[in-house]
Structures are given as structure tokens and as C-alpha cells.
Amino acid sequence: MTARRRPRQERSQQTVDRIVAAGVRVLAQHGYQHASTNRIATEAGVSPGSIYQYFADKDAIVAEITRRLVDEFAAALTPALRRAASRPRGEATRVVIEAVLDALGQHADLLRAIVDRIPQAEQVATLQDVRTRLSDAIFNLFLIQGIDADEDALTRATWMIVEVSEHLTIRYVLDAPAIAREDFVADLERVIEGLTPTPR
Amino acid sequence: MTARRRPRQERSQQTVDRIVAAGVRVLAQHGYQHASTNRIATEAGVSPGSIYQYFADKDAIVAEITRRLVDEFAAALTPALRRAASRPRGEATRVVIEAVLDALGQHADLLRAIVDRIPQAEQVATLQDVRTRLSDAIFNLFLIQGIDADEDALTRATWMIVEVSEHLTIRYVLDAPAIAREDFVADLERVIEGLTPTPR
Amino acid sequence: MTARRRPRQERSQQTVDRIVAAGVRVLAQHGYQHASTNRIATEAGVSPGSIYQYFADKDAIVAEITRRLVDEFAAALTPALRRAASRPRGEATRVVIEAVLDALGQHADLLRAIVDRIPQAEQVATLQDVRTRLSDAIFNLFLIQGIDADEDALTRATWMIVEVSEHLTIRYVLDAPAIAREDFVADLERVIEGLTPTPR
Amino acid sequence: MTARRRPRQERSQQTVDRIVAAGVRVLAQHGYQHASTNRIATEAGVSPGSIYQYFADKDAIVAEITRRLVDEFAAALTPALRRAASRPRGEATRVVIEAVLDALGQHADLLRAIVDRIPQAEQVATLQDVRTRLSDAIFNLFLIQGIDADEDALTRATWMIVEVSEHLTIRYVLDAPAIAREDFVADLERVIEGLTPTPR
DNA sequence: TATGAATGAGGATTCATTCAT
DNA sequence: CATGAATGAATCCTCATTCAT
Structure with a gap:
């Protein structure tokens, strides 16, 4: 399972998009092992906690990206x-x-x-x-x-x-x-x- | 260069071999990111410090394996x-x-x-x-x-x-x-x- | 600059203060070389990770103390x-x-x-x-x-x-x-x- | 107490001198905390073990230098x-x-x-x-x-x-x-x- | 005596994750 | 829902010291 919840509200969708986009950038720049969730959160302009509203764990982000x-x-x-x-x-x-x-x-x-x-x-x-x-x-x-x-x-x-x-x-x-x-x-x-x- | 020192004694060579062999096993089993130096050391039946007698860092082990x-x-x-x-x-x-x-x-x-x-x-x-x-x-x-x-x-x-x-x-x-x-x-x-x- | 992030919440400020205070005590008691970050964290009643929320590295603590x-x-x-x-x-x-x-x-x-x-x-x-x-x-x-x-x-x-x-x-x-x-x-x-x- | 034994033989004396001289150089270059005994031994062209023939511990070297x-x-x-x-x-x-x-x-x-x-x-x-x-x-x-x-x-x-x-x-x-x-x-x-x- | 391989506790630091607010 | 402070286990690596040879 990938996403924790499939958000319907627009703002939520935007947040997810920003996390995924940040994930791509961080992954591309730092590689998988150095792509920390904190870095992704920062890059996405979102708090670390927010990531876990939408993704079960770090791998779920990668799965979603894929x-x-x-x-x-x-x-x-x-x-x-x-x-x-x-x-x-x-x-x-x-x-x-x-x-x-x-x-x-x-x-x-x-x-x-x-x-x-x-x-x-x-x-x-x-x-x-x-x-x-x-x-x-x-x-x-x-x-x-x-x-x-x-x-x-x-x-x-x-x-x-x-x-x-x-x-x-x-x-x-x-x-x-x-x-x-x-x-x-x-x-x-x-x-x-x-x-x-x-x-x- | 990979090795920190080129071992002269037979015991050294054995240690290196055991580290490399353990590296292969750990890599195969846990993957690169979870192949911790401590795990490799344990698997090799060697102390963590011993690894650094022969390898500059973790990547040097991988390099040697390659x-x-x-x-x-x-x-x-x-x-x-x-x-x-x-x-x-x-x-x-x-x-x-x-x-x-x-x-x-x-x-x-x-x-x-x-x-x-x-x-x-x-x-x-x-x-x-x-x-x-x-x-x-x-x-x-x-x-x-x-x-x-x-x-x-x-x-x-x-x-x-x-x-x-x-x-x-x-x-x-x-x-x-x-x-x-x-x-x-x-x-x-x-x-x-x-x-x-x-x-x- | 010393601090990694400038804390906004009151709790943060308290944590920083406790780290600095603990740093002083540990430094005074054990000296620079034995003033380990873990010891400082323990003395401060804080987790090791918390130190790095506010200080880039060990020396940054000393710098802040100074x-x-x-x-x-x-x-x-x-x-x-x-x-x-x-x-x-x-x-x-x-x-x-x-x-x-x-x-x-x-x-x-x-x-x-x-x-x-x-x-x-x-x-x-x-x-x-x-x-x-x-x-x-x-x-x-x-x-x-x-x-x-x-x-x-x-x-x-x-x-x-x-x-x-x-x-x-x-x-x-x-x-x-x-x-x-x-x-x-x-x-x-x-x-x-x-x-x-x-x-x- | 500083020295473990006061060596009379010439070769021993030379070894001590080399260790002390190396100690000074390493201390000057790397500072006290990074002046490792191994570094001193290497710099002195002596095995780590030999240091402990003549000095009780690392501080004894510093004491002797002083x-x-x-x-x-x-x-x-x-x-x-x-x-x-x-x-x-x-x-x-x-x-x-x-x-x-x-x-x-x-x-x-x-x-x-x-x-x-x-x-x-x-x-x-x-x-x-x-x-x-x-x-x-x-x-x-x-x-x-x-x-x-x-x-x-x-x-x-x-x-x-x-x-x-x-x-x-x-x-x-x-x-x-x-x-x-x-x-x-x-x-x-x-x-x-x-x-x-x-x-x- | 000398060697140098081996040790292993300890150090600085990271990071996925949680949770009180 | 969101925040961000806090966590703490885990990571890589160092180094004083020991000991079989």
C-alpha cells in the first residue's frame, strides 16, 4: 500500500504533490540513502510531521514517485x-x-x-x-x-x-x-x- | 587505491579475506544501505576496528569486492x-x-x-x-x-x-x-x- | 554563526539553555576532550539528537558558551x-x-x-x-x-x-x-x- | 611516575628519544586530542607496542615531553x-x-x-x-x-x-x-x- | 625486546518517526 | 490538519591499549 489516505481536498493534493516533487529533486541530487525525509520536508516547504499524514514511511514516497x-x-x-x-x-x-x-x-x-x-x-x-x-x-x-x-x-x-x-x-x-x-x-x-x- | 596497508603476515591476509567475504554476504543479504560496517565486522568474526586497518572506509570494501x-x-x-x-x-x-x-x-x-x-x-x-x-x-x-x-x-x-x-x-x-x-x-x-x- | 536554527517556541529556548548549561558543567568537570556530546546530552536531560537541532557540531556548543x-x-x-x-x-x-x-x-x-x-x-x-x-x-x-x-x-x-x-x-x-x-x-x-x- | 623503565642501553635510549621527538612533532601539528599514539608511533618509525615498553600511557609521553x-x-x-x-x-x-x-x-x-x-x-x-x-x-x-x-x-x-x-x-x-x-x-x-x- | 595485528568501548553525528500543542 | 521539537537507535569511524608471535 502506498498512500495512507487518498486526499480529496485540493490543499491536501497540493501538499502531496509538493512532497513528491521535492522527493524527486532530493533523490536526484542526493541519492536514495541521503534523501532524508527531513530534507524532503524542508525542500517541500512542509513540516516533517506532515509527510506522515500522507505517506506511511519513506519508502512510500519513493513508491509514489515510481x-x-x-x-x-x-x-x-x-x-x-x-x-x-x-x-x-x-x-x-x-x-x-x-x-x-x-x-x-x-x-x-x-x-x-x-x-x-x-x-x-x-x-x-x-x-x-x-x-x-x-x-x-x-x-x-x-x-x-x-x-x-x-x-x-x-x-x-x-x-x-x-x-x-x-x-x-x-x-x-x-x-x-x-x-x-x-x-x-x-x-x-x-x-x-x-x-x-x-x-x- | 583501496587498501590502507598491504598486509604482510598471513593472518592479515586472512582477515582481509574474511572481511571481503562477509561484505559480499551482507551486501547480498541486506543490500548496500543496510550493510553496516558493524554488521560486516560481526559477520566476519572481527572487531569493527579491524576493518579500518585494511580499508579506508565502507566504500573501500565495496570497491575491493568489485x-x-x-x-x-x-x-x-x-x-x-x-x-x-x-x-x-x-x-x-x-x-x-x-x-x-x-x-x-x-x-x-x-x-x-x-x-x-x-x-x-x-x-x-x-x-x-x-x-x-x-x-x-x-x-x-x-x-x-x-x-x-x-x-x-x-x-x-x-x-x-x-x-x-x-x-x-x-x-x-x-x-x-x-x-x-x-x-x-x-x-x-x-x-x-x-x-x-x-x-x- | 553558531545556531542551526533560531528557535521560536519557548520549549526550544529552554532546551538550548539546558544544553549550554550542561555544556558548562561537563566542560568544567571533565575538560574539553572528555566533554562528549552524549555526556552533555545526558547531563542536559535531552536526547543526543536534540543537540544537533540547535548546534552544528560539538564545537558550536563551546562557541556558544564562549x-x-x-x-x-x-x-x-x-x-x-x-x-x-x-x-x-x-x-x-x-x-x-x-x-x-x-x-x-x-x-x-x-x-x-x-x-x-x-x-x-x-x-x-x-x-x-x-x-x-x-x-x-x-x-x-x-x-x-x-x-x-x-x-x-x-x-x-x-x-x-x-x-x-x-x-x-x-x-x-x-x-x-x-x-x-x-x-x-x-x-x-x-x-x-x-x-x-x-x-x- | 613517568617512564616505565629508565633504559640504559643505547638503542633503547634512541627509541625513547625518537618517540619523544615524534610526540613533539605530532602534538605541534595535530594538537593534543588528535595526537594519537598510533600516529606518534608511525612518525617515530616504531611499532605501537614499543611505545608501551617505555611509557605507561599516552599522558606519560606528554609528561616526558614537558x-x-x-x-x-x-x-x-x-x-x-x-x-x-x-x-x-x-x-x-x-x-x-x-x-x-x-x-x-x-x-x-x-x-x-x-x-x-x-x-x-x-x-x-x-x-x-x-x-x-x-x-x-x-x-x-x-x-x-x-x-x-x-x-x-x-x-x-x-x-x-x-x-x-x-x-x-x-x-x-x-x-x-x-x-x-x-x-x-x-x-x-x-x-x-x-x-x-x-x-x- | 620488538612487532603489528587485533581489539572494543566510545565518540560525533544522522534520520525515520512520534506526539504534544 | 499542521507543526516542529524531540527522540534514540543506529551509523561510521577512532584510538589507547593488549598480546601472540
Whole structure:
């Protein structure tokens, strides 16, 4: 469970927002271990006690931050996915990749705060969710497209595509290697294509 | 440098080893933030003060752990690299991947302690080193094999191959997805092949 | 600056006062090096953490103690200085000496804690300040009284008078030698008189 | 008690000397509280354990340092005192002051290490000795010179002269104020003269 | 005697959390 | 609801001292 109470009043909502925003800033600047609740409270212009009106403990703040990243990411992605549905396979892949890069880029700070500042093993909960949903989506996509290789092959392809895509897009956004975006997209598309099982 | 003093007596070496071993266990079990020096000392059967005979501070222990992982990994890999040198390209790739999986698998605990338990942003200099050396090696390999596409393409291919290979092999070893090893190797080989620039 | 936050509530002020008071007692009893923050906290009936609500570190407590001593000393001295202004030189000197002895005597414990328990080299900025202000005052007094020997002589006289007066009054108060106060005052007055440059 | 054993063998004596010398350096550089025995041992090129062959504890080192300062100071002073015996009063005073300044100046580092780096309250033992001996000498001098004011006056004069002389000469040597030595000596001589009881 | 590895109590400081106001 | 003072266990680290070799 994340939030202690889901505040309806506007002022409360504002307080929560300010805490979360402060959390992101403090996390980005000081890292997970030095992101003390007191610092977050100060940064948010809120008393330490107030934090515990809305969050059960420190980790709940991080969980909420993650949840928001995921939500906003999903929201930013939705239209692209819809658009992709009506395109031929190769183009669809490209459209989605572009959309992912855009979405990640818009929340680079948040992303860095979570991905680079929190140990993997602690990120689990919410992020694992996303990955699962992503995997399911891709797996279903295979089925829809009539790519019915044996199940093991589909599972494998799904796993590899998810891992590669997630990792590469995140690192591309966060590390900004000296690679032109169109080249990166083309390469990634080719990799995904190569990993997609061929219909029998 | 990591060590405070380079121990001469045998007892010292044992103590250092016990501290490092305890560090790995504690890291693996409790994660970076809860890996307190006192816990490590207790786990090592050593007094807290003893740690500071050999390590400048807590991070130095982590650094040493990382260094050992890297060293042992490199050692385990060397013969395979030599063997690979005399094989045709495709087979060489496969031989190296297999060797990497073996090497990583032998130190899965260590690997998990570092990769999953320490925030990326703190993962020490030593690891960056490895990545750099790996990149250089691959880049040179391209040149040696007469693959002289333009430099940008080589840089890009290097970056993508390193990121993909590192991430996939590590996740494969640590997450043990339900994928047959030979299939995984074949897939990864294919991805790498696909990313390798074609000679003009 | 010394305080971390300037307390608004009354309770805060009380806590600060209790910490400072405990600091004085602990300093007096155990000396600077054994005046641990934990001991001070215990003596103050306060948790260790509370100290750091109001003081940046241990030295800040000492600095605050010193500041208070200096302030109270200055306050106790002011009326005497005013009274002295309207007296002939010799008597004025005597009046001031008496006032200094009174002022120091009122804070003997504090004085001992600082002067005898803290190494000279660490005796904080605040004390240097006082000495500087004292020197300036005396130097100006010379000028006002039309004692215009050459500057070197004034500087020298100032230095010697400050050193002698400070040291003798402090030691008289702290060591309580078997000397009648009126005799001590007379002697010191004579010494100061002897060190005062004669007007040309 | 200071030394654990008074070593006769040459090598032992050398070790003690090195420890003491290292103690002075470390004290001067780091101050009393940060002058750890380990640091002293390292600086002396000796093992920590060896220190405890020759000194009961850390304070014994400081005590020994103090003792040496006092001894060397006394040694440096003796001839001057002898010379002074045959001079008229005023000149004798001057000769002694000059000798004191020389003696202190030769051991400025040692002096600073002790006087400025160790809390007064901890200097007691050995230094109090010197002061006592000095007081006795002056008191006797008064008697010898037939200055037989009442005992209280002698006691008072002795106390004041000792305090003033000790403090001023030490501060003059350590703080090096912008005062010509001959002027300083003349002033101090005048002060002492003024404090000396007049024969009835 | 000398060594230096080992000790462990103790020190300064932090920070998630509570609770009286 | 909000405040912010207070808490106190836990953290990293130091250092005088001991003792097996």
C-alpha cells in the first residue's frame, strides 16, 4: 500500500504533490540513502510531521514517485500505441520506439532518480508491474499477428525483446551517447525484428 | 587505491579475506544501505576496528569486492578469448558468450550483490573501467577484422553491443529466466551479428 | 554563526539553555576532550539528537558558551566603564579593574571551563574578538588622553597592558592566591600606570 | 611516575628519544586530542607496542615531553643566573630576562606544543613544579637582598612577578608581536622593578 | 625486546518517526 | 490538519591499549 489516505481536498493534493516533487529533486541530487525525509520536508516547504499524514514511511514516497513515473509514461505512450496498431509491423515498431524515447526524455530527471539512484533490488514493486504488463502486451501481439511458434520460443523472444528495449532506451536517454537518434532507432528496430519469431 | 596497508603476515591476509567475504554476504543479504560496517565486522568474526586497518572506509570494501569480481571474471575469460581468436567469426562470438556466462555464473552471488544491491550511480570506478576496456577491445576487433565502416557507425555498434551483451548476460545469469542456455546464446549471437557493421 | 536554527517556541529556548548549561558543567568537570556530546546530552536531560537541532557540531556548543561568557562579561562591565569615564586617570583604572574582577568572579565556573579546559589554540574566534576590541579600546584611550608617544610605543604599551591585565585578573579569580583584593588591585594599577606611555 | 623503565642501553635510549621527538612533532601539528599514539608511533618509525615498553600511557609521553622542555630550559638558564648573581639588581634582572627569551626561543616548537596545544588543567604536574621552584628562588632572592617587607607583601610580589614574567615572555616568544626585543625587555624589567617590594 | 595485528568501548553525528500543542 | 521539537537507535569511524608471535 502506498498512500495512507487518498486526499480529496485540493490543499491536501497540493501538499502531496509538493512532497513528491521535492522527493524527486532530493533523490536526484542526493541519492536514495541521503534523501532524508527531513530534507524532503524542508525542500517541500512542509513540516516533517506532515509527510506522515500522507505517506506511511519513506519508502512510500519513493513508491509514489515510481508510480507517477509509470503512469505518466503510460499516458504518454498510449496514443502512439493506438497509432501503431494500424501500421505495418516494421513501421509500428519504429513508431513505438520513438514514442518511448519521447516519453522517457520528458521525465529524464524522474527516471534518473529512480533508475540510477535506487538499487535494482529495491525498485521492484511498481516497476516489475510495468515490465509484466509490457511482456503481456508483446506476447499478445505475437499471438495476434499469427506468429505461433512454440510457446517457449515466444516466451524467450518476449523476454529478450523486453530486456533489450527497456535497457537500451533508458540508457540512450540517460547516458546520451554520441549516436544520432534515427540511427539508434533503426538499430533497435533491426534488433527487435531479428528477435521476433518467424511465423511457421 | 583501496587498501590502507598491504598486509604482510598471513593472518592479515586472512582477515582481509574474511572481511571481503562477509561484505559480499551482507551486501547480498541486506543490500548496500543496510550493510553496516558493524554488521560486516560481526559477520566476519572481527572487531569493527579491524576493518579500518585494511580499508579506508565502507566504500573501500565495496570497491575491493568489485575489484575482485572484475579480476576473477577477467581471469575466467582469458582462455576463452584466446581460444576464440582462432575460430571463424560466428563461432568465436559463441565461444565468448559461453565463457562470459560461465564466468558470471561462477560469481553469481558477488554479481548480484553489486549489480542489484548498489545504486548504479555509486557503482564504482572499477566497473566503468571494465566497460571501457570492453568497448576498446570490441572497437579494435572491428578494425582488425577489416570492418572499416565510418567511425560513427563503429562507435555506435560498439556501444550497442556492449550495452546489450552486458545487460542480457547479467540478467540471464541473475534472473534465470525459463530459457534454454543454447537458445539464449544463439539469440544473443544473432543480435550481435546483426549489430556488427558489414565491411564495405 | 553558531545556531542551526533560531528557535521560536519557548520549549526550544529552554532546551538550548539546558544544553549550554550542561555544556558548562561537563566542560568544567571533565575538560574539553572528555566533554562528549552524549555526556552533555545526558547531563542536559535531552536526547543526543536534540543537540544537533540547535548546534552544528560539538564545537558550536563551546562557541556558544564562549559567546555567552563574553556577552555577560561585557554587560557586567559596561556601567563601570561609564562611571570610570568621569574619574581622574588613576581612579578610573582602579574602578575598571574592580569591575573586571567582579564580572569575572560572577562567571568563574564558565571562565574556568573555557580558559583552563580548552587548549589555547582552540579557544575560539569569539575570544580573539574580545581581545581585539579590548586592544582597540585601550589604544583609543591613549589617543583621547592626548598621550601621543610614537605609534610603536603605543602599540607596545597596548599589547603589554592587555596581556598583563587579562592574565593577572583571570589567574587571580581562578587561582585565588592568598592576596588581599585591594593589594592586588593596587599592584595591577601600578603596573598599568608604569606601562602607560607618558605624554610628551 | 613517568617512564616505565629508565633504559640504559643505547638503542633503547634512541627509541625513547625518537618517540619523544615524534610526540613533539605530532602534538605541534595535530594538537593534543588528535595526537594519537598510533600516529606518534608511525612518525617515530616504531611499532605501537614499543611505545608501551617505555611509557605507561599516552599522558606519560606528554609528561616526558614537558619534563624535557623544563630540563633544557633550566640548563639553558643556569649560566645566566650565575652571571646575574654578580650584577647590580637592575642589570641582573635584564640578564635573566634575556636568557629566558633565548631559552624559550630555542624550544619554541616544544613550547607551543605544550602551552598552546594542551589544556592548562592538564599541564599541571611538571610545569607546576617549575613555577614552584621559580617562586621559591625569587622569594629567597628577596630575602637575600635584605628586602624584608612583611611576608604577605613578599608572597604577593612573588606571585605577581612569576605570573607576569612567565606569561609575557612566553607570549612574546610564541606570538611574536611587533615589538623590538630591547623595548620588551626594558618594559618587563620596569614592571618587575615596580613590583619588587622596597626595603624598609 | 620488538612487532603489528587485533581489539572494543566510545565518540560525533544522522534520520525515520512520534506526539504534544 | 499542521507543526516542529524531540527522540534514540543506529551509523561510521577512532584510538589507547593488549598480546601472540
